[in-house]
Amino acid sequence: MSRPFARMLTFIAFVTLIFPVLAACGSTPSTTTSGTTPTSGGALAPGANFKLGVSLTFNNTDFWTNYISYETKFAAQYNATLIGPLVANNDAAQQITDIHTLIQEGAQALIVNPVDSAAIAPALDYAASKNVPVVSVDVAPSSGHVFMIVRADNVAYGQNSCKFIATHATASSGHIAILEGDLASLNGQDRSNGCKQYLQANYPNFKIVEYATKWDTPTAVNDAKTALSTYPDLRGIYVEWSAPEDGILAAEQAAGRFTKVGSSSHIVLIGNDGVPHEHSLIRAGQLDATISQPANAYAQYAIFYAMVALEGKTYSAGQSTDHNSTIVSLDGNLEDALPAPVVDITNVNDPNLWGNAKSGS
Numbered sequence: 001m002s003r004p005f006a007r008m009l010t011f012i013a014f015v016t017l018i019f020p021v022l023a024a025c026g027s028t029p030s031t032t033t034s035g036t037t038p039t040s041g042g043a044l045a046p047g048a049n050f051k052l053g054v055s056l057t058f059n060n061t062d063f064w065t066n067y068i069s070y071e072t073k074f075a076a077q078y079n080a081t082l083i084g085p086l087v088a089n090n091d092a093a094q095q096i097t098d099i100h101t102l103i104q105e106g107a108q109a110l111i112v113n114p115v116d117s118a119a120i121a122p123a124l125d126y127a128a129s130k131n132v133p134v135v136s137v138d139v140a141p142s143s144g145h146v147f148m149i150v151r152a153d154n155v156a157y158g159q160n161s162c163k164f165i166a167t168h169a170t171a172s173s174g175h176i177a178i179l180e181g182d183l184a185s186l187n188g189q190d191r192s193n194g195c196k197q198y199l200q201a202n203y204p205n206f207k208i209v210e211y212a213t214k215w216d217t218p219t220a221v222n223d224a225k226t227a228l229s230t231y232p233d234l235r236g237i238y239v240e241w242s243a244p245e246d247g248i249l250a251a252e253q254a255a256g257r258f259t260k261v262g263s264s265s266h267i268v269l270i271g272n273d274g275v276p277h278e279h280s281l282i283r284a285g286q287l288d289a290t291i292s293q294p295a296n297a298y299a300q301y302a303i304f305y306a307m308v309a310l311e312g313k314t315y316s317a318g319q320s321t322d323h324n325s326t327i328v329s330l331d332g333n334l335e336d337a338l339p340a341p342v343v344d345i346t347n348v349n350d351p352n353l354w355g356n357a358k359s360g361s
Contacts, residue, residue, distance in 0.1 A: 044310035053107030054085035055098045057115045061243045062275035070299035078303050083107050092119040099123040109306035110134045117142040117186045133309035137302040140186045148305040152340035154187045157291050158194025164289050165236035165268045166203040173205040174233035181240040182214040191240045221247035228255045242273035260285040274355045282348045289344040296354040297338050
């Protein structure tokens with residue numbers, strides 16, 4: 001046998017031996033099923049530091065200032081270096097620019113709170129083209145791919161809020177006003193639809209009046225003034241976030257229609273967020289209830305899913321989590337559907353509610 005030929009056989013044998021080993025080292029078992037798309041993850045070693053870009057719609061409400069504080073806390077826990085948050089101030093075009101900026105600044109993964117559930121799609125496509133996984137927090141996209149949505153069931157927000165009004169109203173008929181969020185957001189759509197569907201199916205004697213506010217507090221307060229002056233039989237007001245509540249209570253007082261919770265002429269007022277100030281209003285007998293939207297859990301699990309996306313992990317619909325939630329499918333994406341309880345006078349002092357904890361502690 002010639003020496004060159006022998007060397008060739010030796011090389012072929014080496015490649016044949018080593019290739020299965022390399023292939024095995026580079027593979028990651030996947031639980032991917034319908035509703036999931038593998039990311040380009042697997043490059044991040046467990047516990048390694050990573051750069052995490054954050055794009056938010058707002059930072060000017062109690063909920064979001066608390067969220068940002070918790071985000072800083074959990075970024076340290078998960079060894080993430082935050083870039084941002086960049087705040088779009090409810091401008092969908094600005095948010096797309098912000099996402100490009102975050103990626104250009106080196107973000108390896110993104111947390112995005114979409115301004116507009118549909119308009120965010122081009123930004124998600126851009127992130128995918130750069131192999132940057134995205135976790136959507138609080139608001140879900142209606143198109144485009146994300147690794148995970150961290151959010152509670154917003155249809156249930158609306159259902160539970162309006163069930164509370166109907167069961168605590170001083171009469172079984174009359175008007176109920178819905179001060180809606182932005183209907184370009186799935187949150188606004190879901191909360192409004194959940195409320196209306198529940199009332200129509202279970203309490204048809206109530207008449208529903210809707211006001212579109214686009215999450216704008218002055219608009220919501222003015223709409224509440226309109227409802228108070230227009231409907232003498234106004235039984236309840238459902239405001240889909242917490243910021244307008246003080247203004248609504250002031251409007252009731254100015255109109256001579258404010259009475260404390262439990263009074264015979266009381267107009268039931270319920271909000272959504274579960275911020276500490278709402279708890280104070282509930283204790284004072286001014287606000288009837290709220291939905292505790294868990295700012296702490298939103299921040300923690302948004303960062304957690306960004307990290308595990310980079311590590312190459314995958315999830316599938318139907319999986320249970322270790323934090324009392326279930327992974328569900330939503331518009332072709334996966335959502336960690338976190339629990340969001342109703343808070344009223346019966347449980348407002350529960351220490352497990354995030355609104356009773358010191359922000360970021």
